[in-house]
Amino acid sequence: MSHHFLEVNDLYYSYPDGTEALKGVSLRLEHGEAVGLVGANGAGKSTLLLAVAGLVFSGSGTVNIGGAILSKKTLGEIRRRLGFIFQDPEDQLFMPTVFDDVAFGPLNQGLSAGEVSFRVEEALRSVGAGHLSDRPAYRLSGGEKRAVSIAAVLSMLPDILLMDEPSSGLDPRNRRMLIGLLGDFTHTRLIATHDLDLVLDVCPRTIVLHRGEIAADGHTEEIFRDEGLLERCSLEPPLCMQGVRS
Amino acid sequence: MAKKLDINFNELVSCSTAASGSSLVHRLDPRAKWLVTLAFAVTATSFGKYEIARLMPLFFYPFAMIALSGVAVADVLRRTALAAPFILLAGLFNPFFDRHVLISLWGFPLTGGWVSFLSITLRSVLVVSSVVLLSLTTRSDRLFSGLGELGVPSIFVVQLQFLNRYILLLAGEVQRIVRAHSLRSGSRRNSVSLFLSGSMLGILLLKSMDRAARVHWAMLARGFDGEVRTACPLKFSWQRDGAFVLIWVAFFGAVRFIDIPFLLFGWAVGK
Amino acid sequence: MHMADALLSPAVGGTMWAVTAGITAYSAKKLKDSPDDSRVPLMGVLGAFIFAAQMINFSIPVTGSSGHLGGGMILAILLGPYAAFLVLASVLIVQALFFADGGILALGCNIFNMAFFPCFFAYPFIYRKIAGQNPTYKKILIGTTLSAVIALQLGAFSVVIETMASGISELPFNTFVLLMQPIHLAIGIVEGFVTAAVVSFVWKERPEVLEASSNDMPLQRGLPLKKVLAGFVVAALFTGGILSWFASSYPDGLEWSMARTAGVEELEAPEGGAHGFLAGLQEKLAFLPDYGFRQSGTVTLERPDTETRWPAVDPGTTVSGFVGGGLTLLLAGAAGLLLSRTAGRCK
Structure with a gap:
């Protein structure tokens, strides 16, 4: 059972204006692993996620999703395996109702109507949003929007989840629920975030990205205790460890 | 401009709220409502320009639609009133150019221009209220899917759905920016200097277009291939939607070809 | 535009x-x-x-x-x-x-x-x-x-x-x-x-x-x-x-x-087209002899100098249009209300 791995080899990406966003990034996530991707603003976290999903095309390097090398040919297959949860749920809830939104992915997979509604119900139930099905997206609270945007990805039954700042904009209670949810998932997870406490709770392993390069890759607690590393990468240790430090 | 934006935003929100109702009219297939609304517009505009009394039976349509849909009368009136400048201006110049006395009312001359002005105003109110009712009783996405099912090319419908989606986002952000401005500017509520409103628009545009690019990514990530699919394709029920179309078209036809006010007058006098 | x-x-x-x-x-x-x-x-x-x-x-x-x-x-x-x-x-x-x-x-x-x-x-x-x-x-x-x-x-x-x-x-x-x-x-x-x-x-x-x-x-x-x-x-x-x-x-x-x-103050005299239209209107309404608009239309055509000598049309005939129209509007409103009550009961 190690087929849902994610491997990135020597990945480079430059913005069209020439700024280098990724400078030779290599990493590998094993099946079912939850990995935190941390780094200061502009470190390249979001770009890395976008490049993995084939949403921006890298200059050089390879992305391997469970044995399929990312290319125009495999793009459809790879996107079926990946679930990409964007930072702002508004971006992800582009359909008029919650149901339509969660059904968007399964419908694109060509599933039957019956299968689609089953998937939608299951996905909404798993994030505790079953009662929201008929609501229009703009009538949801922040926590509900986040839950539905996750359901919209889960309904595609992805193997690997890519998340960009999943806890941003959530109140403490919703954030706690999210952490519980993320911890229960069995998917391979790559979570880009500034919320180091979330990483501490959910991800045994952490990758630190600094100016487009991997500055560290290892046990979360070890990395968060390495003040020199955090300082160098413009990061602060998680709140719950700051007390320990002083 | 701030006021106009406020109105527009509120109208968009109230419209989408009203449109997500679940009455008989809301549940009708949008194709049926498109066809009936179009037939209504054709009927109302097909009368001669001096017709007034014969337009009256057509008021039954908006009344019935309000009754059956449970849409607030105030909503319909307010939204129809938004088009008031259009409505009044459309016929305003007729009294100046058409000065033939058409009828005399107890000694007062009534020129053709005033009669046609009244007629134009009445038909404007009729047609505008019917379109207002269409938009208040049909969710915009269904309205546009309905267009697709009526044979409008899919690429047109898809980008129309996008446009519709972005307008809501845009209006919401305008609303927030304007509100933030009026909070800081103190007493002068709703009066943003036009220079400022220009820069606001620039900021807003950047934000909106950034968002649009991200939405496109989010769509691609979930297998978007150029076609937006919806889970419950519209189902045209002949018993419900077909009957709706047939009954109204028959009614419009009757109104067009039978002089109902005249018959009613005769009946009232005969009694 | x-x-x-x-x-x-x-x-x-x-x-x-x-x-x-x-x-x-x-x-x-x-x-x-x-x-x-x-x-x-x-x-x-x-x-x-x-x-x-x-x-x-x-x-x-x-x-x-x-x-x-x-x-x-x-x-x-x-x-x-x-x-x-x-x-x-x-x-x-x-x-x-x-x-x-x-x-x-x-x-x-x-x-x-x-x-x-x-x-x-x-x-x-x-x-x-x-x-x-x-x-x-x-x-x-x-x-x-x-x-x-x-x-x-x-x-x-x-x-x-x-x-x-x-x-x-x-x-x-x-x-x-x-x-x-x-x-x-x-x-x-x-x-x-x-x-x-x-x-x-x-x-x-x-x-x-x-x-x-x-x-x-x-x-x-x-x-x-x-x-x-x-x-x-x-x-x-x-x-x-x-x-x-x-x-x-x-x-x-x-x-x-x-x-x-x-x-514009200097108003031009109505074009012949308007007369033509009125004539058509008259013909169209001819089968409704008691209808006020028809009669007045005829009179207008007969007396183009309408500014000074407007025709003395019997108010009784013109009123038919207004009464008929008003009755129709009332009826439409009443029917609407009735429908509204029925719809209310159905809920």
Whole structure:
């Protein structure tokens, strides 16, 4: 059972204006692993996620999703395996109702109507949003929007989840629920975030990205205790460890 | 401009709220409502320009639609009133150019221009209220899917759905920016200097277009291939939607070809 | 420049619907032949941009009129004629549905007047001839201004023709034309300058955007969107900042034109056409002998000198129309109320 791995080899990406966003990034996530991707603003976290999903095309390097090398040919297959949860749920809830939104992915997979509604119900139930099905997206609270945007990805039954700042904009209670949810998932997870406490709770392993390069890759607690590393990468240790430090 | 934006935003929100109702009219297939609304517009505009009394039976349509849909009368009136400048201006110049006395009312001359002005105003109110009712009783996405099912090319419908989606986002952000401005500017509520409103628009545009690019990514990530699919394709029920179309078209036809006010007058006098 | 339903006859409205439907189908087919899914969201975004830009009314110097950006030329230059036509049509549909701008029957006319001319006439035959190849600032300025002016002149003239053909409005053709054309000349010049500012910026920053569309090719993947966005921001700032500086609450060009016409003191005598129409009306109503309008129509025809000697029509006959109409309205209202109660019980 190690087929849902994610491997990135020597990945480079430059913005069209020439700024280098990724400078030779290599990493590998094993099946079912939850990995935190941390780094200061502009470190390249979001770009890395976008490049993995084939949403921006890298200059050089390879992305391997469970044995399929990312290319125009495999793009459809790879996107079926990946679930990409964007930072702002508004971006992800582009359909008029919650149901339509969660059904968007399964419908694109060509599933039957019956299968689609089953998937939608299951996905909404798993994030505790079953009662929201008929609501229009703009009538949801922040926590509900986040839950539905996750359901919209889960309904595609992805193997690997890519998340960009999943806890941003959530109140403490919703954030706690999210952490519980993320911890229960069995998917391979790559979570880009500034919320180091979330990483501490959910991800045994952490990758630190600094100016487009991997500055560290290892046990979360070890990395968060390495003040020199955090300082160098413009990061602060998680709140719950700051007390320990002083 | 701030006021106009406020109105527009509120109208968009109230419209989408009203449109997500679940009455008989809301549940009708949008194709049926498109066809009936179009037939209504054709009927109302097909009368001669001096017709007034014969337009009256057509008021039954908006009344019935309000009754059956449970849409607030105030909503319909307010939204129809938004088009008031259009409505009044459309016929305003007729009294100046058409000065033939058409009828005399107890000694007062009534020129053709005033009669046609009244007629134009009445038909404007009729047609505008019917379109207002269409938009208040049909969710915009269904309205546009309905267009697709009526044979409008899919690429047109898809980008129309996008446009519709972005307008809501845009209006919401305008609303927030304007509100933030009026909070800081103190007493002068709703009066943003036009220079400022220009820069606001620039900021807003950047934000909106950034968002649009991200939405496109989010769509691609979930297998978007150029076609937006919806889970419950519209189902045209002949018993419900077909009957709706047939009954109204028959009614419009009757109104067009039978002089109902005249018959009613005769009946009232005969009694 | 929106036309309203009430001034249109079904024949004119229907014809323009058919024409517009044909152009839409043709454009959609052309786009289908070169599929590119990134174009679809881009079209939606640019439609929203036009919407935002249209919220700013700029005043036309000297005339005391004001207008707003049509946006047709910007869209045509950035998206090519086919996609631009569809986007403009969408903007007009949304305006008609949610803001009661224009009407449902007038949709065909409005789309034709405001989208067809910039996309399928001004853009290919004027702009591309002038600035399509090896653009310079001067070429772009001349190209956009000339295109915008001509597109608006054609659109304005089209409004006049459609209004005249419908025969509901009493505006004399000459007066209407003499007011519509100069106003839309002024609007066209301003629109041309604004369009030039946008296009020049885009051309300077990302020339490939213009090249791609001038070859009728879909936009390249991975275009540096940020710079394109920046171009639009500058354009929006230009539109908003400079133009709204002297923006006003004056009515739109068309409305102003009509108001000015209506305000003219020296009124011309009604044309023979009106008499002809009345004669037709009389014939049509002849089978309703007791109907007030018929009788008065006859009398009017018999006595053209209506200013001084209006006919003494028996109020009793004219009142039939009012009573009948009033009764009908009451009945319609009562039926509506009844329906409302029934519907209420069903819930």
